[in-house]
Amino acid sequence: MQALKKTKQEVVAEFRSAEILEAARRVFARKGFEGASVDEIAEAAGLAKGTVYVYFHSKRELYLAALKQGLAALMTETGRNMDAAPTAAEKIRAFMSTRIRYAEAHRDFFALYQAEFGNIHPACLGRVFKNLYQQQLQAVETALDQGLADHEIRSVPRDAAAFMVCEMTRAWIGRRLLGWSRATADEDVDFLFDLIWKGLAAGSGRARPGDVSWIVH
Amino acid sequence: MQALKKTKQEVVAEFRSAEILEAARRVFARKGFEGASVDEIAEAAGLAKGTVYVYFHSKRELYLAALKQGLAALMTETGRNMDAAPTAAEKIRAFMSTRIRYAEAHRDFFALYQAEFGNIHPACLGRVFKNLYQQQLQAVETALDQGLADHEIRSVPRDAAAFMVCEMTRAWIGRRLLGWSRATADEDVDFLFDLIWKGLAAGSGRARPGDVSWIVH
Amino acid sequence: MQALKKTKQEVVAEFRSAEILEAARRVFARKGFEGASVDEIAEAAGLAKGTVYVYFHSKRELYLAALKQGLAALMTETGRNMDAAPTAAEKIRAFMSTRIRYAEAHRDFFALYQAEFGNIHPACLGRVFKNLYQQQLQAVETALDQGLADHEIRSVPRDAAAFMVCEMTRAWIGRRLLGWSRATADEDVDFLFDLIWKGLAAGSGRARPGDVSWIVH
Amino acid sequence: MQALKKTKQEVVAEFRSAEILEAARRVFARKGFEGASVDEIAEAAGLAKGTVYVYFHSKRELYLAALKQGLAALMTETGRNMDAAPTAAEKIRAFMSTRIRYAEAHRDFFALYQAEFGNIHPACLGRVFKNLYQQQLQAVETALDQGLADHEIRSVPRDAAAFMVCEMTRAWIGRRLLGWSRATADEDVDFLFDLIWKGLAAGSGRARPGDVSWIVH
DNA sequence: GATGAATGAGCCTTCATTCAT
DNA sequence: TATGAATGAAGGCTCATTCAT
DSSP, rough: HHHHHHHHHHHHHHHHHHHHHHHHHHHHHHHHHHHOOOOHHHHHSSOOOHHHHHHSSSSHHHHHHHHHHHHHHHHHHHHHHHHHHHHHHHHHHHHHHHHHHHHHTTHHHHHHHHHHHHOOOOOOSSSHHHHHHHHHHHHHHHHHHHHHTSSSSSOOOHHHHHHHHHHHHHHHHHHHHHHHOOOHHHHHHHHHHHHHHHSSSSSSSOOSOOOOTTOOO | OOOHHHOOOOOOHHHHHHHHHHHHHHHHHHHHHHHHHHHHHHHHHSSOHHHHHHHHHSHHHHHHHHHHHHHHHHHHHHHHHHHHHHHHHHHHHHHHHHHHHHHTTTTHHHHHHHHHSSSSSSSSSTHHHHHHHHHHHHHHHHHHHHHHHHTSSOOOOOOHHHHHHHHHHHHHHHHHHOOOSSSHHHHHHHHHHHHHHSSBBOOOOSSSOOOOOOOOO | OHHHHHHHHHHHHHHHHHHHHHHHHHHHHHHHHHHHHHHHHHHHTSOOOOHHHOOSSSSHHHHHHHHHHHHHHHHHHHHHHHHOOHHHHHHHHHHHHHHHHHHTTTTHHHHHHHHHHHHOOOOTTTHHHHHHHHHHHHHHHHHHHHHHTTBBBBOOOOHHHHHHHHHHHHHHHHHHTTTOOSOOHHHHHHHHHHHHHHHHHHOOOOSSSSSTOOOOO | OOHHHHHHHHHHHHHHHHHHHHHHHHHHHHHHHOOOOOHHHHHTTTTTHHHHHHOOOOOOOHHHHHHHHHHHHHHHHHHHHHHOOOOOHHHHHHHHHHHHHHHHHHHHHHHHHHHHSSSSSSSSSSSSHHHHHHHHHHHHHHHHHHHHHHTOOOOOOOOHHHHHHHHHHHHHHHHTTOOOOOEEEEEEEHHHHHHHHHHOEEEEEEOSTTTTTTOOO
C-alpha cells in the first residue's frame, strides 16, 4: 500500500509536470521565452504561480525541459524511422517526413524549436544548443555517409550537406506552421525531398515520374 | 534662410537618426529585442535616453526601423546584382552571393534578420513581416519564372522554390554567423548554389567541373 | 492503558517538540529570524515542513519558543548559582560566570539571545520582550539590593546598575562569540567582573591582588 | 549658466538622496533590514518605488548608505569632542556624551546602529562590519593609551576595555531609546561615566562629590 | 499525527515611457 | 531639440501557511 500510494503520488506528480510542460509549450510558442510570463503559464496550466516553481526551479529550466522533452520524442521517432529505411535517399526522406508529420501533431513544440534553432542568439540555450543540434546533424550525417559509400549521392561535404538537410526541413516546417503551404504533408515531403535530392536544374529526370503532386500552382 | 536652416536641421536629424539606428542594430544584434534596453542603445549612440524617443516613438518602432533600413539596402543591392545577371542560374547565384557578402559586412543587421525571419513569433513584426518577406520572395520568383520559361530549371512550384532559395541562403548565413563554416564566402556561395541547383543525387555532372572548393573535408 | 498510551504520546510529542526546537535554534542562529525558512528548520529536524506546524502554529511562535526555552534553562541555572553565592560581589560574579559558560555550551541559543536582546526592534518579541528581560534584571537587582544593604557596593540606582551588569555581560559574550577574545572563559569572567566592580580609575586596589589574568597584552 | 544649472540639478539630486536616506532610516529603524520593503521606504519618502533605484542600486546599498552616513557624522563629532578633551577621563566622557546626545537627535540612525552592531549576524554587513566597528574602538583605545601612560587609569587590556566602553555606551543608549530611562541625557552620561570609571565597589570616593543626579530612585 | 503539494501574497528589481526643463 | 529624473507596471522568485491524504 505504501508502494501503491507512492506510485499514485508519482503519477500525480508526473501528470502535473506534463500539464505544466504542455502549458509552457503553448505559451512559449505564442510569446517566446522573454515574452512569456510564468504567471501566464501557470494560469494556462490551471495552477497557481507558486506551483510551477514546485516542479521547475526557474523559468529557464521550464523552457528547457519543454524543449528537451519534445526534442527527445522527436529524435527517437526520427531515429526509428530512419533506421527502418534501407537507402540513404529513403533515410533522408524519412528524416523529413517524420519531422513534418511531428510538427503537424506538435505545433507548439515546433514553434519553440523554430525560435530556438532558427536564430543565432545564444541567449537561452548557449552551450546546450550546439549539443542538441549536433545530435540531429549526426543522424543525417550517418545517412549521408552511407549514401556516399553507396555512390547514391554525389561528393558533398557531409557536415554542410547535413546542415542543409536539417535547415531545409526546418524552414519548410516553418512555412507550414505559418500557413503558407496549401499542400498536404505528404505532398510537401515529396516536394522537399525532390528538391534537395535533384536540385533545381533541368535535365535531371524525375525520381518518380508519376509524382505530380507539386505542379506549379 | 529658413529653408536652408530647415535643411540643415534635417541633415542633423537624419544623422542622429542614422546614428541611433546603427547603435540599435548593434545592441539588438547582441541582446535580442527583449534583452536590449533603450538605455543601452542610447548610450551606444552617445545620446541620452530621452533623445531616442525624440526620433522614434517606441522601442519597437526603433527595432523595426533598424530592420527595415537594413533590409532596404540589402534588397536594393540584391536587386541590382540580380538584374545584372543574364540567366536564371546566375540570378539565383547573385541572390545568394549578395546576401552572403552583405551578411559578412553587416553582421549586426543579419543577426536581427535571422532573429526575425528565422522563427515564427509574430511578436514583433506581425503584419509587416509577410510584406517584407514577400518582397524578397518576389525577386527570386521572378528569376525562377525566367528560368522556367527558358527551360533552364525544371518544373517546380515557383513560390515553394523561391521560399527554399531564400531560406537555404538564410540558413547558410546563420551557419557562417555561428562560425560553423571555415570556408571563404566565395566557396560557400559555390557550394550553396551547387546544392540547390543540382541537388544531392548522384549522376548530375558538376556545374563547373573545375570547382573543387568544397571537397569533402 | 488509555492513560499510559496518552503518556507515551506525550513523551513522543515532547521529544518531537524538543527536536524541532533544537533545529530551530541552530537555523535561526545561523540565519536570523527572517533569513531562516521553516523548510530549512524542518529539514534540520529531519521532519517534513507540515510537521513543524503540528507543533508550532507559526514561524514566530517557534522562534519564541526556542528563545524562551533556552532562556528558562539559563535563568534556572543562573538563579541556582547566584543563590549559592553569599555576598553580592560573588552573586554578580556568579551571574556573569554562569552566562559566559552557558553561552559557551549553547552558542546557538546565545546567537538568538544576542539578536533579540541586542537591538531595539520590537519586531519579534514586542510585549513579551520586556517581561523576559525584566526577569533577568530582577535577579541582579536583588543581588544589588543585598550589596547596597551590606554597604558592599556604593550607592547606585539599582535598576540602572542591574541593566549595566546584564548588558556588559551580554556584550562580553558577544565578543566571545565573535571570536574577538583569546582568553579562557575564566579569565574573561575575572576581567569582566573586575571591571564592573572596580571601574577604570586608578587608585582602587585590586580586588584579589594575586589575579593577573588580564595583564595588558 | 551651465554651471549654475548643473549645480541646481546636483542640489536637487542631493536633496532627493538625503530624503530617501532619511526615509530609509525611518523605515529600517522601525522594521529592520529584512522587515522593511523598498516600497515602504519609497512611500515614506513620497516617491515612486522606481525612483529609489535611481539613487541607490539596491536595497542593501541603501541600507549601508544610511548606516554609513550616520556613522560618519557620529564619528566626526565624536572625534572632535574627544580631541578637545585634555585627560583620558574627559575623553571617555566625551565619547559617551557625544553618542548619547547624538542618539537623542538621531533616534532612527541609532536604531539601525543598535540593530547592526548589537548582534552577531554577519548577515548584512559582513566584512564591512568589523572595519566600521574597529574605527570606533580605535578612538577609545587611543584615549585609554593616554590614560595608561598618565597613570590616570589602571592597568587593563586596552582592546577589552575599549570594547566595554563602546558597548556600555551602546547598551545605555539602547536603554534610553527604549524609554527605560527617565533621567536627562546629562544625568545618564554622569551615571554611565561614573560607573565605568569607578566601578561598583564601595570605598571609591565620588568623582564629583556634588553630583547627586543618580540617587537611587 | 505526519506529510508535502498547492497556494498566493509579497518582495526586489528592471525598464519603457513621459515630461518638465 | 536634448536631457535624464521620475514613474509604475510587470516579472521572476520565495516562502509561510493550509489541507487533503
